[in-house]
Amino acid sequence: MTTTAPLTHRDLVADTARRVVAEHPPESTPRAEFLGACFDAGLAWVHFPRGSGGLGVEAGLQDVADSILQGAGGPVPFSINPMGYGMAGPTVVEHARPEVAAELLRPLATCEELWCQLFSEPGAGSDLAGLATRAVLDGDTWVVTGAKVWTSLAHRARRALLLARTDPDAPKHRGLTYFVLDMTDPGVEVRPLRQMTGAAEFNEVHLDGARIPDTHRLGEVGDGWRVAMTTLMNERRAIGGGSSRRGSGSIGAALQLWRERPDLRTPALRDRLTALFALADAARLTGERQRVESGDRPIGPEGSIGKLVGAELNQAVYDFCMDLLGVEATLYGSYDPPDGVDDETDEHAGPHDVQRAFLRSRANTIEGGTSEVLRNILGERLLGLPGDIRVDTGRPWREVPRG
Amino acid sequence: MEFTWTPEQLDLRSSTRRLLETRAPLARTRELAEAGQRRDEAAWSAMTQQAGLLALGVPEEHGGAGGSRVEQSLVFEEAGRVLLGGPLLPTVLAIEALLAAGDDAALEEHLPGLVEGERTATLAVLGSTGRWRPSSPTTVAARSGDGAVLSGTEELVLDGADADLLLVLARAEGGPTLYAVPRDAEGVTVERLDVLDLTRPMARLHLAAVPARPLGLTGGGAGVVERVHRAAAVLVAAEQVGAMDTLVARTAEYARTRRAFGRPIGAFQAVKHRLADMAVQLEMSRSAAAWAAFQDPGSADEAFGAAVAASYCGEAFLQAAKDTIQLHGGVGFTWEHDAHLFLRRARAAATLTGPPSEHRAALVPLVLPDLVAPGHTEVPS
Numbered sequence: 001m002t003t004t005a006p007l008t009h010r011d012l013v014a015d016t017a018r019r020v021v022a023e024h025p026p027e028s029t030p031r032a033e034f035l036g037a038c039f040d041a042g043l044a045w046v047h048f049p050r051g052s053g054g055l056g057v058e059a060g061l062q063d064v065a066d067s068i069l070q071g072a073g074g075p076v077p078f079s080i081n082p083m084g085y086g087m088a089g090p091t092v093v094e095h096a097r098p099e100v101a102a103e104l105l106r107p108l109a110t111c112e113e114l115w116c117q118l119f120s121e122p123g124a125g126s127d128l129a130g131l132a133t134r135a136v137l138d139g140d141t142w143v144v145t146g147a148k149v150w151t152s153l154a155h156r157a158r159r160a161l162l163l164a165r166t167d168p169d170a171p172k173h174r175g176l177t178y179f180v181l182d183m184t185d186p187g188v189e190v191r192p193l194r195q196m197t198g199a200a201e202f203n204e205v206h207l208d209g210a211r212i213p214d215t216h217r218l219g220e221v222g223d224g225w226r227v228a229m230t231t232l233m234n235e236r237r238a239i240g241g242g243s244s245r246r247g248s249g250s251i252g253a254a255l256q257l258w259r260e261r262p263d264l265r266t267p268a269l270r271d272r273l274t275a276l277f278a279l280a281d282a283a284r285l286t287g288e289r290q291r292v293e294s295g296d297r298p299i300g301p302e303g304s305i306g307k308l309v310g311a312e313l314n315q316a317v318y319d320f321c322m323d324l325l326g327v328e329a330t331l332y333g334s335y336d337p338p339d340g341v342d343d344e345t346d347e348h349a350g351p352h353d354v355q356r357a358f359l360r361s362r363a364n365t366i367e368g369g370t371s372e373v374l375r376n377i378l379g380e381r382l383l384g385l386p387g388d389i390r391v392d393t394g395r396p397w398r399e400v401p402r403g
Numbered sequence: 404m405e406f407t408w409t410p411e412q413l414d415l416r417s418s419t420r421r422l423l424e425t426r427a428p429l430a431r432t433r434e435l436a437e438a439g440q441r442r443d444e445a446a447w448s449a450m451t452q453q454a455g456l457l458a459l460g461v462p463e464e465h466g467g468a469g470g471s472r473v474e475q476s477l478v479f480e481e482a483g484r485v486l487l488g489g490p491l492l493p494t495v496l497a498i499e500a501l502l503a504a505g506d507d508a509a510l511e512e513h514l515p516g517l518v519e520g521e522r523t524a525t526l527a528v529l530g531s532t533g534r535w536r537p538s539s540p541t542t543v544a545a546r547s548g549d550g551a552v553l554s555g556t557e558e559l560v561l562d563g564a565d566a567d568l569l570l571v572l573a574r575a576e577g578g579p580t581l582y583a584v585p586r587d588a589e590g591v592t593v594e595r596l597d598v599l600d601l602t603r604p605m606a607r608l609h610l611a612a613v614p615a616r617p618l619g620l621t622g623g624g625a626g627v628v629e630r631v632h633r634a635a636a637v638l639v640a641a642e643q644v645g646a647m648d649t650l651v652a653r654t655a656e657y658a659r660t661r662r663a664f665g666r667p668i669g670a671f672q673a674v675k676h677r678l679a680d681m682a683v684q685l686e687m688s689r690s691a692a693a694w695a696a697f698q699d700p701g702s703a704d705e706a707f708g709a710a711v712a713a714s715y716c717g718e719a720f721l722q723a724a725k726d727t728i729q730l731h732g733g734v735g736f737t738w739e740h741d742a743h744l745f746l747r748r749a750r751a752a753a754t755l756t757g758p759p760s761e762h763r764a765a766l767v768p769l770v771l772p773d774l775v776a777p778g779h780t781e782v783p784s
């Protein structure tokens with residue numbers, strides 16, 4: 001059932017990565033130049049076609065490239081441009097016209113252009129297909145009006161993945177169209193939203209007559225839902241894919257805290273820590289196994305497993321850390337952005353900032369698809385269970401009540 | 404490479420599945436369990452003499468088929484699907500112990516019959532405490548002429564009333580040592596035990612000055628048992644995965660067809676989400692168990708993989724068995740339904756090689772090696 005990546009592909013990726021590192025030593029090469037060299041060499045997304053930042057090999061070999069590039073001190077582009085690398089790249093390469101893909105992918109890969117995702121709205125989150133932002137064609141330009149919300153990185157993004165309604169009379173999934181929006185358009189207004197951690201990594205985005213050339217439409221008019229599926233599956237994989245290194249991620253922060261605070265250890269907490277460790281490792285290995293087993297096939301519903309488990313694991317790990325800290329957990333490190341982080345994100349909170357990480361982890365089961373929605377997907381698509389009872393099937397979008 | 408099975412290994416998996424589905428299906432497991440029988444004789448000879456399942460993992464120079472823990476774990480996963488019990492696991496573990504002890508004379512004497520399935524064997528290593536503590540066995544070996552005599556009680560011996568050969572861990576002058584004892588030797592008394600997992604008979608053995616032959620080096624028994632303990636953890640995890648796979652498939656099927664309030668019950672999220680969690684835990688277990696099986700026996704990675712798999716899979720299977728009963732409603736609580744066979748197996752398997760918490764404790768020196776040094780004491784809770 002499984003196939004191994006032919007050794008030649010693995011060698012190709014490794015040789016290419018070593019060559020890039022030799023020709024562009026990461027410590028002396030500006031970030032954008034280094035990432036541009038990676039893109040040109042086909043290492044940005046190894047499974048993309050040659051010329052589009054890839055080598056046309058199995059996606060599972062990305063790790064081979066990344067460990068060489070990052071092992072040599074290269075930047076981690078996913079953490080700089082998460083929506084770009086995780087979702088926009090794969091969506092653009094699959095659905096944009098070739099000349100548009102050629103224009104968009106390289107600056108995305110160099111992180112000169114950060115991306116954000118304009119999907120959720122005040123009235124449409126889990127029920128994304130119910131969204132209300134309208135796009136109307138005016139000659140060869142689309143004019144977009146509506147409100148998006150919870151948009152991470154919108155305040156720094158140059159481009160956005162946008163899902164909008166082009167036919168309110170069609171049933172909700174069929175009236176959507178997918179676009180790439182230029183965030184510098186005068187019709188775009190970004191207002192920061194403060195999160196429960198005090199930081200502001202996400203925003204409200206108001207679209208008031210924002211204009212998009214028709215060439216920046218991805219997929220056919222009315223086929224936006226299918227394109228959005230590419231984005232969402234990649235999002236879940238990006239969030240849930242996890243690291244292939246044992247003991248990394250949130251469990252690593254817990255181990256470090258344990259190491260640093262011998263005064264707080266108890267046998268009961270030790271058992272909890274090792275149970276979390278076993279869970280984290282089973283999740284890590286599941287990501288590995290899926291990468292090996294899927295080869296270059298597209299990700300199926302099982303791609304949601306990593307996201308679902310990872311989110312609940314993070315929450316359990318930080319709950320554990322708070323219990324370990326005991327009374328100290330009632331303090332709060334600082335309401336200023338964490339040191340050494342150049343933006344407002346909370347993601348980098350380390351073991352020294354357990355309380356912040358504890359608060360931040362509450363978002364994990366909401367962002368990128370709630371855990372309830374993911375369990376629905378797994379139950380219905382992996383196990384073939386019937387769908388929920390629903391009242392919107394087949395009805396025109398405009399007739400369906402919305403919240 | 405981990406998670407990459409060769410075509411031959413995949414063939415082994417499917418041929419084993421076919422064999423067990425025809426010769427030893429779950430319905431047959433149930434009949435045997437209800438009749439208190441340890442095995443189906445025809446199925447046993449099909450598995451051993453024809454399919455050579457016990458030769459897997461045994462080097463060719465000892466009459467085996469070669470191969471590794473990967474092949475063995477594929478077989479145990481299939482065995483788990485149909486809750487095959489009886490002499491398979493104890494005999495495989497005994498073979499493992501004989502190989503690890505490396506005593507040529509003993510290998511020559513015992514292996515061929517075991518590999519062929521003509522004879523069966525088991526380990527008696529838990530002593531009178533019933534716990535895996537190979538460094539402090541409770542059975543005592545006293546010198547007697549050239550050999551030794553063993554005295555003590557061995558608890559929870561798998562298939563102990565019927566296995567032909569007993570491998571007993573005993574306290575000897577040079578340290579814990581493994582001994583070979585024919586079950587019908589003079590001085591061995593067998594007490595059959597009533598067991599929770601009806602597919603896995605167990606016995607208590609009383610040894611009263613039983614003549615025995617040491618296997619391998621005197622004092623080498625603890626090392627051998629530790630190695631076998633790890634093999635047991637890896638193979639039991641594979642079995643747990645197979646059993647869980649059956650539960651997820653059957654329970655999903657039930658949820659698609661059983662109706663309530665005019666809909667299949669699987670349309671209700673309370674049911675759907677519980678099933679989704681079962682499927683997720685099955686996939687996680689599968690990864691942990693398979694990774695462990697890919698590690699070299701005796702390596703630190705194997706120790707790590709075995710501890711993760713035993714801790715995770717044990718609890719996941721138990722949860723799946725409980726959820727299966729819940730999601731089947733009243734019928735799930737009946738004797739006729741197979742659910743209780745799985746619950747019994749899950750409950751017993753989760754502690755067969757020691758409870759999950761013990762496997763987790765074994766993780767500590769592997770995950771936090773720097774903390775095992777003296778001076779790092781814990782506050783008692």
Ligand SMILES: Cc1cc2nc3c(=O)[nH]c(=O)nc-3n(C[C@H](O)[C@H](O)[C@H](O)COP(=O)(O)OP(=O)(O)OC[C@H]3O[C@@H](n4cnc5c(N)ncnc54)[C@H](O)[C@@H]3O)c2cc1C
Pocket residue numbers: 116117118119120122123124125126127149150151152153202363366367368369370371372373376388672
């Ligand atoms: C930190 C953070 C960053 C985010 N970044 C982005 C971003 O960059 N771009 C973007 O587009 N969005 C972003 N989001 C939005 C996120 O995708 C949505 O919040 C999420 O999809 C849930 O939608 P909602 O908030 O409208 O909640 P709702 O959909 O209203 O859900 C409320 C509750 O109802 C439950 N629920 C809803 N439907 C069902 C159902 N069918 N069955 C069972 N339960 C159900 C949900 O699980 C949840 O518990 C971000 C969110 C967070 C927290």
